[in-house]
Amino acid sequence: MNLRTWWNDKTRRGGVLLAAAVLVAAVTGRDFVAQRKHFAVHRGPGVTQVWRLSDFLPSLAGTRGDTEVFVLAGRKPGATVLVMGGIHANEPAGHVAAVTLVESAVMEAGRLIVIPTTNASGFTAGDPQEANPPAFSLATRTGLRWFRYGGRGSAAVDQWPDPDIYLHHPSGQSLSGNQTRNMNRAFPGRADGNFTERCAFAVTELVRREKVDLVIDLHEASPEYPVINTIVAHERAMALAVSVAMGLELRGIKIGLEASPPNLRGLSHRELGDHTPALAVLMETANAAEGRIRGRMTPELIVTGRDKMYVKAAKAGRLFVSYDERGHPLEQERVLRHLAGIEEFMKAWTEENKERPLLPATYPEQAIIEKEGLAPYLRASADAL
Amino acid sequence: MEFELIILLVMVAVFVGAFFLLRLPVAIGLMVAAVAGALVGGEGVPLRQLVEGMFAFFDLILIIATAMVYMKVLEHSGVLHTLGRQVTEAFHRRPTVLLMALMLLVMFPGMITGACATAIFTTGALVAPVMLNLGIPRVQTAAIIAMGSLIGMIAPPVCIPAMIIAEGIDMPYVGFFWPLFLLTIPTGLVVAWAMGRRHLRHDLDPAALAAAMQPSVFPAHGWKLYLPLVVLFVLMVAPKVAPRHVYDIGLPLMLTISAGIGLFTGEKVRLREAVQTGMKEAIPVMALMVGVGMFIEVMTLTGARGYFVAASLALPKVWLVVTAAVALPAFGIISAFGGASVLGVPMTLALLGKDQILALSSIALIVGVGEMVPPTAVAALFSAQLLGLESHFPVVRRCVLPTLAVLALAVAMLVWANWVGKLTP
Numbered sequence: 150m151n152l153r154t155w156w157n158d159k160t161r162r163g164g165v166l167l168a169a170a171v172l173v174a175a176v177t178g179r180d181f182v183a184q185r186k187h188f189a190v191h192r193g194p195g196v197t198q199v200w201r202l203s204d205f206l207p208s209l210a211g212t213r214g215d216t217e218v219f220v221l222a223g224r225k226p227g228a229t230v231l232v233m234g235g236i237h238a239n240e241p242a243g244h245v246a247a248v249t250l251v252e253s254a255v256m257e258a259g260r261l262i263v264i265p266t267t268n269a270s271g272f273t274a275g276d277p278q279e280a281n282p283p284a285f286s287l288a289t290r291t292g293l294r295w296f297r298y299g300g301r302g303s304a305a306v307d308q309w310p311d312p313d314i315y316l317h318h319p320s321g322q323s324l325s326g327n328q329t330r331n332m333n334r335a336f337p338g339r340a341d342g343n344f345t346e347r348c349a350f351a352v353t354e355l356v357r358r359e360k361v362d363l364v365i366d367l368h369e370a371s372p373e374y375p376v377i378n379t380i381v382a383h384e385r386a387m388a389l390a391v392s393v394a395m396g397l398e399l400r401g402i403k404i405g406l407e408a409s410p411p412n413l414r415g416l417s418h419r420e421l422g423d424h425t426p427a428l429a430v431l432m433e434t435a436n437a438a439e440g441r442i443r444g445r446m447t448p449e450l451i452v453t454g455r456d457k458m459y460v461k462a463a464k465a466g467r468l469f470v471s472y473d474e475r476g477h478p479l480e481q482e483r484v485l486r487h488l489a490g491i492e493e494f495m496k497a498w499t500e501e502n503k504e505r506p507l508l509p510a511t512y513p514e515q516a517i518i519e520k521e522g523l524a525p526y527l528r529a530s531a532d533a534l
Numbered sequence: 535m536e537f538e539l540i541i542l543l544v545m546v547a548v549f550v551g552a553f554f555l556l557r558l559p560v561a562i563g564l565m566v567a568a569v570a571g572a573l574v575g576g577e578g579v580p581l582r583q584l585v586e587g588m589f590a591f592f593d594l595i596l597i598i599a600t601a602m603v604y605m606k607v608l609e610h611s612g613v614l615h616t617l618g619r620q621v622t623e624a625f626h627r628r629p630t631v632l633l634m635a636l637m638l639l640v641m642f643p644g645m646i647t648g649a650c651a652t653a654i655f656t657t658g659a660l661v662a663p664v665m666l667n668l669g670i671p672r673v674q675t676a677a678i679i680a681m682g683s684l685i686g687m688i689a690p691p692v693c694i695p696a697m698i699i700a701e702g703i704d705m706p707y708v709g710f711f712w713p714l715f716l717l718t719i720p721t722g723l724v725v726a727w728a729m730g731r732r733h734l735r736h737d738l739d740p741a742a743l744a745a746a747m748q749p750s751v752f753p754a755h756g757w758k759l760y761l762p763l764v765v766l767f768v769l770m771v772a773p774k775v776a777p778r779h780v781y782d783i784g785l786p787l788m789l790t791i792s793a794g795i796g797l798f799t800g801e802k803v804r805l806r807e808a809v810q811t812g813m814k815e816a817i818p819v820m821a822l823m824v825g826v827g828m829f830i831e832v833m834t835l836t837g838a839r840g841y842f843v844a845a846s847l848a849l850p851k852v853w854l855v856v857t858a859a860v861a862l863p864a865f866g867i868i869s870a871f872g873g874a875s876v877l878g879v880p881m882t883l884a885l886l887g888k889d890q891i892l893a894l895s896s897i898a899l900i901v902g903v904g905e906m907v908p909p910t911a912v913a914a915l916f917s918a919q920l921l922g923l924e925s926h927f928p929v930v931r932r933c934v935l936p937t938l939a940v941l942a943l944a945v946a947m948l949v950w951a952n953w954v955g956k957l958t959p
């Protein structure tokens with residue numbers, strides 16, 4: 150019997166194709182599930198307590214939205230600042246900056262609360278058609294340090310299907326359906342809402358119950374996006390943000406300043422500023438790996454920010470940041486901007502509130518990061534990818 | 535020549551070769567092209583990305599599958615031809631008015647869900663028999679429904695491309711209703727009239743008409759015959775009317791529930807046959823979405839997508855409008871919504887300074903035109919499927935002129951966005 154007649158048998162052909170489909174599903178399914186394993190964050194010398202997000206909304210316990218909340222309390226009393234990384238899991242600078250704080254910062258006065266993977270679900274899956282790698286690594290003195298790289302929203306397996314229209318609660322503003330899983334459109338959230346709204350609600354509860362004075366939400370944006378290398382501040386936080394921008398300028402870091410638009414609902418700075426007593430701000434850096442103009446998608450692109458397509462677009466005058474062959478490196482530029490920004494926020498806060506200071510005892514230093522990257526501040530992962 | 539351009543050219547060449555020379559289905563051609571692109575790009579056969587890419591259309595695939603089964607159930611139960619008969623008998627004296635009403639009916643599901651597939655497989659299925667009764671040829675009927683779904687997709691209140699772009703540039707989706715309404719509703723009516731008027735027969739003899747149509751099953755079942763239509767309508771509209779109170783259960787579940795009801799409201803439905811033929815007809819379309827998903831993901835992975843976007847944006851600013859009019863519909867060959875996100879957002883940012891809402895509404899309509907660009911031309915493809923045509927290319931051919939007219943309108947609006955913006959308060 151020749152191959153053609155063998156193949157022309159419908160049952161046989163169906164069987165072969167079905168077996169191939171099952172094989173592909175098994176291989177890729179294993180790969181998909183493997184991304185749920187996360188790389189542990191080491192408890193640095195400054196960590197005094199570790200909570201979980203579900204402490205603030207018990208229904209999150211056991212879900213992929215639950216995540217660690219690190220508390221770095223100083224010896225002396227003071228104010229409380231919350232730093233959030235990873236609300237968007239495809240914006241690594243915020244996530245890495247938060248991890249660096251947990252592993253290396255020590256507070257003298259006041260309390261630093263850090264959530265490195267605020268939308269933990271987002272880290273467990275990439276976005277279709279974005280070809281995101283599941284992880285990337287940085288070199289440290291003890292070996293490779295691995296980080297997850299996920300999608301912009303909560304994983305679809307955790308919240309599905311998206312409605313045609315996403316209606317923000319409580320404002321009623323409508324957005325396209327895929328924004329239903331975008332945590333930075335879900336604030337202030339609700340206890341009985343969808344998965345993403347519940348995660349956001351837990352954060353809002355944390356801010357309320359722990360009497361957080363200042364919320365700093367760390368993000369990145371694609372280089373073609375106008376709001377970049379910028380602080381976005383709620384109106385009550387604007388005065389503070391102005392002194393931070395000046396402080397950063399003195400350190401050689403140019404940063405823009407934007408008021409949080411009152412008609413764009415669901416964003417952390419808008420809703421936490423409106424619904425809690427905290428001052429709320431957000432910081433953006435430039436991440437080519439989430440941009441639409443980027444060339445080949447690789448883990449190196451995430452780390453170096455070097456991309457020839459962006460260089461081309463910059464030459465055509467289509468970008469809002471300068472872009473040349475040096476790229477925008479994750480460690481020396483983007484994480485550094487976030488870390489320096491947080492430090493300046495603590496400084497500016499303390500100047501205004503001397504009786505309730507936020508004073509670090511040990512903090513990642515700009516000069517060292519510029520020279521050696523984050524290697525001195527991070528520890529290698531126990532397990533590789 | 536840049537490496538990414540070579541990858542892009544290889545992908546296009548393999549697709550064209552597979553489709554025109556080897557006569558492979560469009561879907562298989564796209565998949566083979568995706569794998570070829572990945573190989574040339576040095577990614578091997580990236581199973582992870584191939585599978586991830588197709589999940590972009592997972593929801594749409596479920597909609598197509600359930601919609602086809604729903605349609606088969608309606609067909610078996612007799613509601614489709616009975617409704618077509620009743621409407622034709624009631625309104626055949628005023629065929630032009632009827633045609634325009636049918637056009638609005640086709641556009642409606644697209645207006646509230648933002649997807650052209652929804653329009654074609656729901657109200658498209660209802661109006662098709664009426665149009666045929668009126669004397670419009672099968673291919674032309676498919677073409678009119680395809681155009682209606684395309685325009686309805688952009689018509690307000692829900693215009694997904696406009697929402698995607700607005701979201702991408704941090705602009706609230708507010709104030710779009712009237713610009714989109716004026717851009718689409720009159721256009722839809724004019725298109726229906728222009729495409730249908732030559733075929734409309736004003737001298738239909740009621741007796742001959744009645745003899746030509748399938749017998750009505752209304753006397754046997756009464757109003758309950760229409761229950762599956764009513765239930766689907768309520769399920770679709772209620773969450774839009776009262777979004778705070780009614781949960782949007784998703785179109786696949788709505789269609790399944792309505793199909794379930796349709797089993798008991800009319801003529802006997804041969805369920806096994808309905809599901810089998812429905813799925814059989816749905817598979818080429820579902821496979822196409824899978825192929826498109828793989829194709830885009832590999833373009834992203836290898837940098838070919840970035841090359842395409844960067845090259846489009848690098849053109850001088852005066853040419854940007856022309857680029858938008860060519861590149862956005864071209865992206866529609868693989869995915870109109872993908873084009874809105876990937877190309878529409880940076881394009882709109884580059885065109886800022888014009889009246890933003892008007893400019894964005896025009897760009898959304900340009901994006902919509904992409905649904906009619908061959909070889910995929912999904913609007914024509916779904917519509918040809920609906921009318922049981924062998925190939926969708928004759929449908930595309932009938933749509934060339936109307937599509938170009940819509941494109942011209944959108945481009946003119948984009949060019950004049952600044953000027954018009956000054957006139958509207």
Ligand SMILES: [Zn+2]
Binds near residue numbers: 236
């Ligand atoms: Zn972000």
